[in-house]
Amino acid sequence: MSALDxxxxxxxxxxxxxxxxxxxRVLAGVGELSRFLEDLLRQGLATASAxxxxxxxxxxxxxxxxxxxxxxxxxxxxxxxxxxxPDWQDNLLERIGRLHLLLEAYxxxxxLDDDLASDVRSLVGFATRRDxxxxxxxxxxxWWVLGRRLELQDNLSTxxxxxxxxxxxxxxxxxxxxxxxxxxxxxxxxxxxxxxxLHFYPSAVPLRATIxxxxxxxxxxxxxxxxxFRSLREAWDDYRRxxxxxxxxxxxxxxxxxxxxxxxxxxxxxxxxxHAIAMQPFGRDGWTLLAVSxxxxxxxxxxxxxxxxxxxGCFSEGGFAxxxxxxxxxxxxx
Amino acid sequence: MTRGTRRSMRTTAMLGTERVSEALIGxxxxxxxxxxxxxxxxxxxxxxxxSALLSKIAATTAFQRAGRRxxxxxxxxxxxxxxxxxxxLSRRGQRQLATLLREGPPTQLLPEWLEAAxxxxxxxxxxALPALLEAGRTQLDIRRHVLEVIGPRGLWLxxxxxxxxxxxxxxxxxxxxxxxxxxxxxxxxxxxxxxRTWRRVDSVAARNWLEGVLxxxxxxxxAALLAAMEVSLGPDDEPLLxxxxxxxxxxxxxxxxLLLARLPSSELVHRMEARAAGHIVWCVHPExxxxxxxxxxxxxxxxxxxxxxxxxxxxxxxxxxxxxxQILATVPPSRWTDRFKATPRExxxxxxxxxxxxxxxxxxxxxxxxHADVGWAEALLTEKLYHEPNLWxxxxxxxxxxxxxxxxxxxxxxxxxxxxxxxxxxxxxAWSEKFSRAVATSIRTMLERDAPISPGRMKExxxxxxxxxxxxxxxxxxxxxxxxxxxxxxxxxLDQLVExxxxxxxxxxxxxxxxDRPGTGGLPADSAxxxxxxxxSVAANERGTHERTDE
Numbered sequence: 001m002s003a004l005d006x007x008x009x010x011x012x013x014x015x016x017x018x019x020x021x022x023x024x025r026v027l028a029g030v031g032e033l034s035r036f037l038e039d040l041l042r043q044g045l046a047t048a049s050a051x052x053x054x055x056x057x058x059x060x061x062x063x064x065x066x067x068x069x070x071x072x073x074x075x076x077x078x079x080x081x082x083x084x085x086p087d088w089q090d091n092l093l094e095r096i097g098r099l100h101l102l103l104e105a106y107x108x109x110x111x112l113d114d115d116l117a118s119d120v121r122s123l124v125g126f127a128t129r130r131d132x133x134x135x136x137x138x139x140x141x142x143w144w145v146l147g148r149r150l151e152l153q154d155n156l157s158t159x160x161x162x163x164x165x166x167x168x169x170x171x172x173x174x175x176x177x178x179x180x181x182x183x184x185x186x187x188x189x190x191x192x193x194x195x196x197x198l199h200f201y202p203s204a205v206p207l208r209a210t211i212x213x214x215x216x217x218x219x220x221x222x223x224x225x226x227x228x229f230r231s232l233r234e235a236w237d238d239y240r241r242x243x244x245x246x247x248x249x250x251x252x253x254x255x256x257x258x259x260x261x262x263x264x265x266x267x268x269x270x271x272x273x274x275h276a277i278a279m280q281p282f283g284r285d286g287w288t289l290l291a292v293s294x295x296x297x298x299x300x301x302x303x304x305x306x307x308x309x310x311x312x313g314c315f316s317e318g319g320f321a322x323x324x325x326x327x328x329x330x331x332x333x334x
Numbered sequence: 335m336t337r338g339t340r341r342s343m344r345t346t347a348m349l350g351t352e353r354v355s356e357a358l359i360g361x362x363x364x365x366x367x368x369x370x371x372x373x374x375x376x377x378x379x380x381x382x383x384x385s386a387l388l389s390k391i392a393a394t395t396a397f398q399r400a401g402r403r404x405x406x407x408x409x410x411x412x413x414x415x416x417x418x419x420x421x422x423l424s425r426r427g428q429r430q431l432a433t434l435l436r437e438g439p440p441t442q443l444l445p446e447w448l449e450a451a452x453x454x455x456x457x458x459x460x461x462a463l464p465a466l467l468e469a470g471r472t473q474l475d476i477r478r479h480v481l482e483v484i485g486p487r488g489l490w491l492x493x494x495x496x497x498x499x500x501x502x503x504x505x506x507x508x509x510x511x512x513x514x515x516x517x518x519x520x521x522x523x524x525x526x527x528x529x530r531t532w533r534r535v536d537s538v539a540a541r542n543w544l545e546g547v548l549x550x551x552x553x554x555x556x557a558a559l560l561a562a563m564e565v566s567l568g569p570d571d572e573p574l575l576x577x578x579x580x581x582x583x584x585x586x587x588x589x590x591x592l593l594l595a596r597l598p599s600s601e602l603v604h605r606m607e608a609r610a611a612g613h614i615v616w617c618v619h620p621e622x623x624x625x626x627x628x629x630x631x632x633x634x635x636x637x638x639x640x641x642x643x644x645x646x647x648x649x650x651x652x653x654x655x656x657x658x659x660q661i662l663a664t665v666p667p668s669r670w671t672d673r674f675k676a677t678p679r680e681x682x683x684x685x686x687x688x689x690x691x692x693x694x695x696x697x698x699x700x701x702x703x704x705h706a707d708v709g710w711a712e713a714l715l716t717e718k719l720y721h722e723p724n725l726w727x728x729x730x731x732x733x734x735x736x737x738x739x740x741x742x743x744x745x746x747x748x749x750x751x752x753x754x755x756x757x758x759x760x761x762x763x764a765w766s767e768k769f770s771r772a773v774a775t776s777i778r779t780m781l782e783r784d785a786p787i788s789p790g791r792m793k794e795x796x797x798x799x800x801x802x803x804x805x806x807x808x809x810x811x812x813x814x815x816x817x818x819x820x821x822x823x824x825x826x827x828l829d830q831l832v833e834x835x836x837x838x839x840x841x842x843x844x845x846x847x848x849x850d851r852p853g854t855g856g857l858p859a860d861s862a863x864x865x866x867x868x869x870x871s872v873a874a875n876e877r878g879t880h881e882r883t884d885e
Binding site for chain 2: 037038039041042043044045046047089090093094096097098100101104232233236240243244247260262263271272273274275276277284287288290291292294295296316321
């Protein structure tokens, strides 16, 4: 018994040692990245960005070496933004601003509250262990599956699935990953409801969650939940309030009540009686949404991606119409 | 934050603090934060200002993102779509339609679905409308049915996308006659289209207008406008067309002759008949068998030329044969039946015995097609002259089926069926159950005989059958091709055939069931739309007129 007790102790000690070593390396990486950004602004972004991807890619590799994959990703994205599109200067500044804020936050992580500190650690690249998440209290509810998007990038398949709890009124984002074309569990089907225990990842704005294995199979949604949809103004204010708590939010769920889609030049817009919001539908979704609405207000769910609203589904003709289907993956019509 | 602050922040960041020395100041709350930041990075060295700038960018970004306001709504200039009282497609029907739209060309069942949906007056789900409009844009042959099926919502949707303009144009075409002023000023293509519309609506007024302007138009324009006369063409149009046989431009003369040739009572057709009568003579033998004596014209006179006969052959033939061909092709074949007091079959058989069999049969086939003479087309086809594709398209399916059945049986016993089925494909409409079984029997005969047929041909054959066999024959076809035939390399293809016919049967069942339901959808989304109480008549007119007996 005592031998068994000691063994986990020994491995815990080793683990803590490894973690301490990694934190040291990450902190060094954060310092290096800060100096790099300072140098860029001293010399001017026009000169740095003129040298193209290489500057950014090299720095991103340094961050991988520093065991901060989150930072590496953000730096690589900077390289993609530089010189891309007419607003690249503003885009680049905005991203640099967010990155700098993260570096400063990491430096002062001891002074942040636990939830925000978890966000900062995970943004820098420390993975949160699933068993640690499952150890957190469960939130039981009937979860509506609002939409699902499958993406394939850098040989990694990602399924992003937005849920909403009927009783709690909470949104949840369930992510699943798989390497390359490997088959994987892409989560529950849009337009259904599941009875499930969800465990949320620690965060100042808890959205990401994992489904405990006890989840039951989904049932199709025929009716709409009375309090699921909100006015454009309310949804937008939720988003802004969330940003105040967590300035690095990239995607945010929105369920919009009574909005009318319309094509504007080459892009799309959604509006209710008071406000309008830019919309970036996938593929032919804009036309589908316009057809379903017929110019009348419809209830639409989707996510704000930082620049525009991306519709994932809407209620029409007594049922849920799934949008954002990915042609890469064949899905069965609801 | 003012625009000025943002601009100078951008400039400083782009050029670098080494080059831009002035400090960045903000106003309001952000200005206060800037002051705090400057206090944390004292000094005017480029390094210190660079790190201050970074913090200011970070603060500004967070500040702006959380403070961003939504744009205000603008008044929509377009009214919402009107109500649609047609009964909605069932859920199973919606899934079938989704399959059809997703799988696209390989199965090619969409045309049949559209036709049945148009006939039954079923409302497709709104979310299928973009795909239906796309199908109508890219596939001209199904456009008419797409327009019938999409309903008011689809027409409304089409107005937003320039690629779908065809839908709004077609909807307009039906009821508005263009003003003559518009016609005179419009660009070429539009004028012709408008004149066609006008002919449909008021053929006399359109002709009078055309008569007035023809003198002042250029040759190309005259020919194009005159061609629009084919819409609602009638005996009253003859004087105008006859006068154009003397037009200065050859294209206009040809066009006028073409149109006159389609009027059986026209002087031109009578003149052609008189000309032909001199060259084709019926002689009855004592035993009652008729024979044809043919004499080719020796020269082409100006009067014949004026009636549109062209001197130089456009097909491989001698000049004189070519002249006779053109003359004969203009004469309604029924004139020969009247003149010779003989049946079409007797005349065709006699023609085949002459040295000019190809000439005669070709010209008669063309004339049968031009004058829609089914009796003659049938006679020509009965004599095994299957190479004239136009003929098949002129014959109603129920009259063609017995002819084809016999042909298929002969082919199945001696060759492969692909050529015959290829011809059958040209006939519009769904096959009857009896004919479908006959085709299945022939396929079985062919396969039992191990007839040499290439996989490509076989695939084509199966494809045609899968689309055309009567859904009601599904079980008979399955029994014949799968149950009672030894499994072979063809079995997967035959499986596919049977499965597709089965899918069509289910699809049509779903659509037919619709018409028995009451007109209102009864679903929440629909009742909200039909509040105005208006009932469009899209469906009402369609029902009944297209009814088929074989379903």
